[in-house]
Structures are given as structure tokens and as C-alpha cells.
Amino acid sequence: MDRDFGLSEDQREVVLAVREFMAERAGPVAAGFEERHEFPRDLFRELGGMGLAGIPYDEAYGGGGQTFLTYLAVLEEVARGFFSLALALSVHHLSAFGVHAFGSEELKRRYLPRLFAGEWLGAYALSEASSGSDAASLRCKAERSDGGWLLTGSKRFITHAGQAEFYLVMARTGDGSPKGISALVVEKGWDGFDFGKLESKMGWSASPMRELLFEGCQVPGENLVGAEGQGFTIALAGLDCGRLGIAACSVGLAQAAFEAALGFAKERQQFGKAIIEFEGLQFMLADMATQIEAARRLYRDAGRVRDAGGDYSTGASMAKLFASDTAMRVTTDAVQIHGGYGYMQEYPVERFMREAKALQIVEGTNQIQRMVIGRRLAEA
Numbered sequence: 001m002d003r004d005f006g007l008s009e010d011q012r013e014v015v016l017a018v019r020e021f022m023a024e025r026a027g028p029v030a031a032g033f034e035e036r037h038e039f040p041r042d043l044f045r046e047l048g049g050m051g052l053a054g055i056p057y058d059e060a061y062g063g064g065g066q067t068f069l070t071y072l073a074v075l076e077e078v079a080r081g082f083f084s085l086a087l088a089l090s091v092h093h094l095s096a097f098g099v100h101a102f103g104s105e106e107l108k109r110r111y112l113p114r115l116f117a118g119e120w121l122g123a124y125a126l127s128e129a130s131s132g133s134d135a136a137s138l139r140c141k142a143e144r145s146d147g148g149w150l151l152t153g154s155k156r157f158i159t160h161a162g163q164a165e166f167y168l169v170m171a172r173t174g175d176g177s178p179k180g181i182s183a184l185v186v187e188k189g190w191d192g193f194d195f196g197k198l199e200s201k202m203g204w205s206a207s208p209m210r211e212l213l214f215e216g217c218q219v220p221g222e223n224l225v226g227a228e229g230q231g232f233t234i235a236l237a238g239l240d241c242g243r244l245g246i247a248a249c250s251v252g253l254a255q256a257a258f259e260a261a262l263g264f265a266k267e268r269q270q271f272g273k274a275i276i277e278f279e280g281l282q283f284m285l286a287d288m289a290t291q292i293e294a295a296r297r298l299y300r301d302a303g304r305v306r307d308a309g310g311d312y313s314t315g316a317s318m319a320k321l322f323a324s325d326t327a328m329r330v331t332t333d334a335v336q337i338h339g340g341y342g343y344m345q346e347y348p349v350e351r352f353m354r355e356a357k358a359l360q361i362v363e364g365t366n367q368i369q370r371m372v373i374g375r376r377l378a379e380a
């Protein structure tokens with residue numbers, strides 16, 4: 001099966017360069033970073049140096065000026081070799097999206113070149129301790145002060161917190177409705193901005209997560225992204241792109257698990273032959289390959305719709321839902337095909353299975369994706 005089928009010559013060229021980088025540089029060291037719970041900052045910088053930290057964004061701000069599909073295909077390839085590194089690209093993209101799509105010229109010029117060069121790392125802060133799926137009920141507050149905003153409150157479960165320099169923070173500037181939310185850019189190191197302890201998670205160990213703590217943090221007025229009260233719209237628009245990114249990461253992770261299982265099944269002997277010769281396992285592998293291919297086509301198709309300027313929002317939810325469920329099923333089956341070895345940390349598939357679980361939760365749980373798709377069906 002040609003995984004690059006349907007990509008243009010230019011897109012194939014970028015994907016091949018990434019495949020080479022992953023095989024030689026990043027893939028072999030992935031397990032070590034995960035074991036040490038260490039964020040691969042230098043590898044991220046290298047990706048930035050290769051022009052991969054801002055692939056679909058305007059060249060005027062240091063972006064790559066390439067298609068969104070190119071970005072997604074790159075994410076898949078990175079996730080196949082080192083999941084947390086792909087996640088870093090995806091979250092980074094999500095954080096920059098708001099400024100690129102809604103920010104003033106001054107904000108774009110100030111922040112985007114550093115982000116797209118991979119010098120600065122971005123984080124996206126929407127969730128709070130008491131508002132997850134119901135994100136519009138957030139409480140973190142920004143009040144007008146000295147021509148800017150005084151930020152007070154906290155944000156929970158924030159990927160890259162502590163490591164990132166750039167934070168896109170959704171805060172309440174008005175009434176309790178979604179229109180009372182605004183988006184602000186906050187920099188690491190500003191007075192009144194601190195971090196909680198490093199969270200201990202089931203997986204994604206090389207991807208740091210902490211709480212953001214704001215105690216009267218003064219944010220300059222010009223760091224408001226878009227208009228006052230536009231923050232929730234900005235957050236949701238970012239999530240549409242982000243969901244496609246999570247879908248592409250899911251496919252890359254599932255592909256890695258599938259390749260590991262296929263390789264193992266060809267090697268492992270029981271009852272005098274390679275276990276791949278048993279029809280029971282062939283059927284499992286056939287289902288895994290089919291589901292991965294279907295998930296790939298879903299996210300790539302939605303990516304093409306986005307590149308053509310079409311409405312891809314429902315397609316993004318469908319791709320995120322199907323691809324992350326596929327990653328969960330495929331990684332679980334990959335462990336099963338490895339038998340007892342699959343349960344051992346010596347083999348990568350148990351980590352893949354732990355990594356897959358969070359994909360069904362982030363950027364809108366899969367229940368929320370079904371809700372989004374269902375509402376669209378009811379409206380039609």
C-alpha cells in the first residue's frame with residue numbers, strides 16, 4: 001500500500017525528507033525521551049530549521065506557504081516515529097493559528113516569525129479545572145487595567161506549560177456567555193504568571209503538562225487577539241484545525257503499531273510456523289490495515305476540503321473521532337499480537353497503547369465529536 005498515494009510531487013518530497021529525518025535522527029531516540037520524561041526541544045528546533053514549524057502559514061511571517069494537507073501528512077510521518085514530537089508540532093500549530101487568522105499585523109510580526117522558525121514554542125490554554133467539554137463556562141478572568149488586561153485565575157491540563165514561551169489564553173472579559181470570552185497572548189516570564197507542578201500522566205511522557213497560574217498578570221492591550229469577545233470563536237476555529245492534526249497524529253501512531261505487529265507476527269514462531277500464518281492473526285492485521293487506510297483518507301480528504309476553502313468542520317470531527325478510535329483499537333490489537341511480549345516495556349507497543357488513549361480525550365472528547373456531528377445532522 002502506497003501511504004503517499006494522492007500526494008503531489010511537492011508534498012511527497014517534504015514527506016520523504018521527514019521520513020528520512022525520523023528514521024535517522026528522531027525515531028531512534030524517541031523511547032529514551034519518553035523514559036526520561038524529557039521534552040525533545042532540540043529536535044523541535046531542528047524541525048523548525050527544516051521549515052516544519054509553520055508549514056501552512058504565510059511566508060510573509062516566516063511560514064512555509066504550503067498546503068494544510070502537507071502539514072497533516074508531515075504530522076502523520078512524525079507521529080509514526082516519535083509521537084510526542086508530532087504532538088508538539090500540533091499544539092504549536094494550534095497556538096499560532098489564532099494570531100495568524102485573527103491577530104493584528106503588529107501581533108503577527110512580533111510573534112509568528114519566532115514561532116515558525118521553531119525558536120519559540122507555543123501553548124494553547126482553554127481548559128480549566130471545572131471547565132473541559134463545557135469550555136465556554138471558563139472562569140479565568142481578564143479585567144481592563146492601565147490600557148491593558150489584568151489576568152487572574154488558572155488553566156488546567158496545558159501541554160507545553162513551563163516549556164513554551166508563547167501562550168494563547170482564553171479568558172473571561174465580559175458576561176457569562178461565550179461572547180464574554182477573549183483571547184490574549186501571554187509570554188513566559190511575565191510578572192504574575194506562574195506554573196503548577198509537572199503532571200504525571202499515563203503516557204505522552206515527553207510532552208510536559210502543567211497548570212497555568214495567573215495572579216494579577218498585566219497583559220498589554222495590544223496582546224488581545226482579534227476583537228474583545230471573539231475569544232471563543234478563535235478557540236473553536238483553532239480546534240477545527242487541531243482536530244485534523246490529532247487525526248493525522250492518530251494515523252501515524254496506529255501505523256507504527258501496525259508495522260511493529262506485522263514485523264513481530266512474521267518473526268514469532270509457534271506450533272512450528274510463523275504466527276502470521278494463522279488466519280486468526282491475518283484477519284486482525286487485515287482489519288488494522290483497513291481501518292488505518294480509512295482513517296488516513298478521512299483526514300486527508302478533510303484537509304483537501306480545507307485547502308480548497310470549503311467547510312471542513314464536520315469532516316474534521318469525523319476524522320478526529322474515527323482516527324483516534326482506530327488508534328486505540330489498532331494499538332490494543334498490536335499488544336495482543338505480541339502476546340506476553342506486548343505487555344513488556346521492552347517492546348514499544350504498550351507505550352503506543354497508552355499514547356492512543358489520550359487521543360480519544362483531547363481537543364474535544366469523542367463524545368463531544370459525536371455531539372458536533374449529530375448537531376450538524378439535525379440542522380441539515
Ligand SMILES: Cc1cc2nc3c(=O)[nH]c(=O)nc-3n(C[C@H](O)[C@H](O)[C@H](O)COP(=O)(O)OP(=O)(O)OC[C@H]3O[C@@H](n4cnc5c(N)ncnc54)[C@H](O)[C@@H]3O)c2cc1C
Pocket residue numbers: 091124125126127130131132133134156157158159160201204209358361362363364365366367368371
Ligand atoms: C494529555 C492531555 C493534554 C491536554 N492538553 C490540553 C491543552 O494543551 N490545552 C487545553 O486547553 N486543554 C488540554 N487538555 C484538556 C482536554 O481538552 C480536556 O481534558 C477535554 O476537553 C475533556 O475535558 P475534561 O477533562 O474536563 O472532561 P469532562 O468535560 O468533565 O468530561 C468527562 C466525561 O463526560 C463526557 N461528557 C461531557 N459532556 C458531555 C456531553 N454533553 N455529552 C456526552 N458526554 C459528555 C466526556 O466525553 C467525558 O467522557 C488536555 C488533556 C489531556 C488528557
